[in-house]
Amino acid sequence: MALLEISDLCASASGKEILRGVDLTVNSAEIHAIMGPNGSGKSTLAQVLVGHPAYVVTRGSVVYDGQDLLDMEPEVRAQAGVFLAFQYPVEIPGVTNAYFLRAAYNEIRKSKGLEEVDPMDFLDLLEEKLKLVEWGPEIMQRAVNAGFSGGEKKRNEILQMAVLEPRLAILDETDSGLDIDALRIVADGVNALKRPENATIIVTHYQRLLNYIVPDFVHVLSAGRIVRSGGKELALELEAKGYEWLTGGAEAA
Amino acid sequence: MIDEYRRTFAAFAANGGGRGPEWLATLRRNGMDRFAAIGFPTTHDEEWRFTPVSSIARVPFTLAPQPTMELSAAEVEPFRFGHDEWPTLVFVNGRYSARLSYRSVLPPGVQLRPLSEVLESEPTSLEGTLGHSGSLDGTSFTALNAAFLQDGAVLSVASGVELPSPMHFVFVATRDAQGVMVHPRNVVQVGDGARVNFIESYLSLDNESSYLTNAVTEVRVGSGAWVEHVRVQRESEAASHIGWTEVHQARDSHYRSFTLALGGRLSRLNLHARSNASNTETLLYGLYLTRNEQLADTHTAIFHDHPNCRSWEVYKGILTDRSRAVFNGKVFVKPEAQKTDAKQTNRNLLLSEGAKVNTKPQLEIFADDVKCTHGATVGRLDETAHFYLQSRGIPRVAARKLLTYAFAAEVVNEVTVAPVREALGRLVWARLAEGT
Ligand SMILES: Nc1ncnc2c1ncn2[C@@H]1O[C@H](COP(=O)(O)OP(=O)(O)O)[C@@H](O)[C@H]1O
Numbered sequence: 136m137a138l139l140e141i142s143d144l145c146a147s148a149s150g151k152e153i154l155r156g157v158d159l160t161v162n163s164a165e166i167h168a169i170m171g172p173n174g175s176g177k178s179t180l181a182q183v184l185v186g187h188p189a190y191v192v193t194r195g196s197v198v199y200d201g202q203d204l205l206d207m208e209p210e211v212r213a214q215a216g217v218f219l220a221f222q223y224p225v226e227i228p229g230v231t232n233a234y235f236l237r238a239a240y241n242e243i244r245k246s247k248g249l250e251e252v253d254p255m256d257f258l259d260l261l262e263e264k265l266k267l268v269e270w271g272p273e274i275m276q277r278a279v280n281a282g283f284s285g286g287e288k289k290r291n292e293i294l295q296m297a298v299l300e301p302r303l304a305i306l307d308e309t310d311s312g313l314d315i316d317a318l319r320i321v322a323d324g325v326n327a328l329k330r331p332e333n334a335t336i337i338v339t340h341y342q343r344l345l346n347y348i349v350p351d352f353v354h355v356l357s358a359g360r361i362v363r364s365g366g367k368e369l370a371l372e373l374e375a376k377g378y379e380w381l382t383g384g385a386e387a388a
Numbered sequence: 389m390i391d392e393y394r395r396t397f398a399a400f401a402a403n404g405g406g407r408g409p410e411w412l413a414t415l416r417r418n419g420m421d422r423f424a425a426i427g428f429p430t431t432h433d434e435e436w437r438f439t440p441v442s443s444i445a446r447v448p449f450t451l452a453p454q455p456t457m458e459l460s461a462a463e464v465e466p467f468r469f470g471h472d473e474w475p476t477l478v479f480v481n482g483r484y485s486a487r488l489s490y491r492s493v494l495p496p497g498v499q500l501r502p503l504s505e506v507l508e509s510e511p512t513s514l515e516g517t518l519g520h521s522g523s524l525d526g527t528s529f530t531a532l533n534a535a536f537l538q539d540g541a542v543l544s545v546a547s548g549v550e551l552p553s554p555m556h557f558v559f560v561a562t563r564d565a566q567g568v569m570v571h572p573r574n575v576v577q578v579g580d581g582a583r584v585n586f587i588e589s590y591l592s593l594d595n596e597s598s599y600l601t602n603a604v605t606e607v608r609v610g611s612g613a614w615v616e617h618v619r620v621q622r623e624s625e626a627a628s629h630i631g632w633t634e635v636h637q638a639r640d641s642h643y644r645s646f647t648l649a650l651g652g653r654l655s656r657l658n659l660h661a662r663s664n665a666s667n668t669e670t671l672l673y674g675l676y677l678t679r680n681e682q683l684a685d686t687h688t689a690i691f692h693d694h695p696n697c698r699s700w701e702v703y704k705g706i707l708t709d710r711s712r713a714v715f716n717g718k719v720f721v722k723p724e725a726q727k728t729d730a731k732q733t734n735r736n737l738l739l740s741e742g743a744k745v746n747t748k749p750q751l752e753i754f755a756d757d758v759k760c761t762h763g764a765t766v767g768r769l770d771e772t773a774h775f776y777l778q779s780r781g782i783p784r785v786a787a788r789k790l791l792t793y794a795f796a797a798e799v800v801n802e803v804t805v806a807p808v809r810e811a812l813g814r815l816v817w818a819r820l821a822e823g824t
Pocket residue numbers: 148149151153171172173174175176177178179180189
């Protein structure tokens with residue numbers, strides 16, 4: 136059974152139709168890349184999968200691990216293992232990274248009927264995860280993303296992903312705005328978290344990240360539809376030729 | 389109504405309130421006369437425009453019968469802060485309770501005593517302070533406080549002394565305080581270069597009784613001294629609380645305060661800080677939480693009369709149900725107060741449709757080489773942040789509470805003493821957990 140099965144998904148925001156029939160199947164252990172020009176609906180697809188209230192699903196279905204994903208509250212999706220590394224992570228002044236991450240971690244444990252971990256034990260667990268993103272413990276005492284640079288915010292998303300260990304990780308433009316070192320840290324993080332039972336969807340409009348995280352499938356989204364799917368070589372082709380030949384300039388309007 | 393207070397005053401003067409030195413009798417009489425002349429404020433007074441005190445003016449309050457209800461130490465225990473050995477003066481319905489208080493061995497140069505005791509044993513020592521409060525006794529409520537002043541905390545710290553722990557003044561209203569008024573008067577004198585932390589708490593053992601607390605606190609900060617003042621108002625939610633804090637700072641001194649308003653059907657705090665020389669620092673932080681039909685009013689005033697002084701003010705409010713808040717922040721900068729650096733912020737979070745805030749910064753600047761800014765916001769919970777937390781597995785309601793707490797934490801975290809800060813954090817958290 137597929138881990139994620141998206142069928143004929145249509146979604147709109149503020150009365151505007153954005154997704155126009157997306158079909159996508161993701162199995163465990165697979166890495167999928169979703170590419171496409173700006174405005175093609177990549178972030179919308181990611182946001183719909185995690186239940187962002189700004190988007191209304193008008194048609195279609197999403198089955199995740201045998202369950203109707205669209206029927207689940209956002210927190211329940213997270214507890215079930217769906218994680219989105221946001222294109223624009225949110226600043227939360229007044230909540231420390233440590234508190235936030237432990238709260239999230241414990242909610243997910245609670246949902247599985249496991250004991251909550253206390254702050255001390257959580258620190259131990261964190262130590263190893265911090266290494267993955269090459270950070271010291273100081274970062275945990277800072278407010279969530281508050282005053283973080285663009286690169287730090289992206290790294291923080293990867294840290295959260297490392298701690299929460301999702302089954303389905305969706306990375307929305309996690310590579311944009313990163314220098315080469317940060318890009319490597321992000322890629323190493325993603326690769327280190329790879330498990331046979333998990334899957335990853337990488338949303339990007341450059342193929343740069345795909346040099347570090349090699350996808351099994353590449354899909355091109357244009358005007359709210361997947362217009363082409365292929366193997367990793369499709370990404371290279373897109374890099375060389377641009378999107379025009381596939382999209383016909385649909386997003387230019 | 390005024391006649392009722394005159395009669396209460398006459399009775400007060402005839403027994404307990406009649407004793408004491410002549411200057412005190414004069415102070416009280418002047419207070420009564422002043423109050424009789426001006427009465428309670430109305431919403432026609434600019435200072436009380438959004439804060440009707442008709443609920444106070446309607447029923448004449450009486451002085452608490454003496455002796456008041458006996459309390460056990462266990463009943464007061466939950467309201468202590470920090471460690472057991474922190475010196476604590478407890479006042480029950482306005483009167484000092486030696487039995488409930490804890491005055492440990494204090495460092496040399498530190499005196500912590502109830503006002504009633506000081507007036508009795510050293511009748512002249514406070515004449516210079518209380519007897520010359522001047523403007524302090526000019527408003528309706530401060531005049532009423534002067535008329536009935538009898539007890540409160542008196543803390544004096546000699547030059548150069550550093551207090552090892554905070555001092556706590558606790559004012560408890562008992563369950564039978566219905567209809568009672570108390571007029572605490574606190575005096576804190578901090579010598580040059582001393583370092584002092586103190587906490588004022590106003591609380592009730594129940595949440596239903598309707599009484600009036602009308603407190604005045606005077607703080608004198610010596611040159612180069614450092615003072616942190618925490619003020620916690622958690623009266624019964626049916627009570628009225630009127631507070632007036634007046635701070636005088638000498639050269640190079642640092643005064644910081646954190647005020648928390650949780651209780652009172654009606655509460656009002658005036659916090660005035662004035663420096664009498666240059667290079668002072670004044671930090672005012674505060675938080676008010678209102679629910680149901682509560683009204684919390686904060687009026688601050690910072691007087692920059694001298695050059696090179698800095699003031700920094702952040703007040704936050706969290707309102708729900710049909711509650712209201714009023715914030716008025718005055719900053720006066722005199723022509724000679726060049727290089728003043730003053731910043732004022734008031735931020736309000738509305739958690740319901742029916743809640744309402746009236747916020748008004750009032751900067752009057754007469755010097756040209758200054759840096760003065762202010763900002764006031766009234767907003768709702770950040771939905772983007774809310775979704776972000778949910779998307780990490782934190783349920784909607786918990787996420788809402790966490791964000792609301794985070795909004796408050798920014799000011800609570802300014803309290804420097806960890807056990808106090810943590811206790812205040814728990815207090816705010818507990819209140820939010822109740823649904824505010
Ligand atoms: N919340 C929203 N409200 C209105 N329009 C939106 C919203 N989110 C996205 N859009 C619009 O939908 C289109 C696709 O946006 P998006 O999914 O962010 O594209 P991509 O991530 O591929 O660049 C754009 O035209 C964008 O302006």
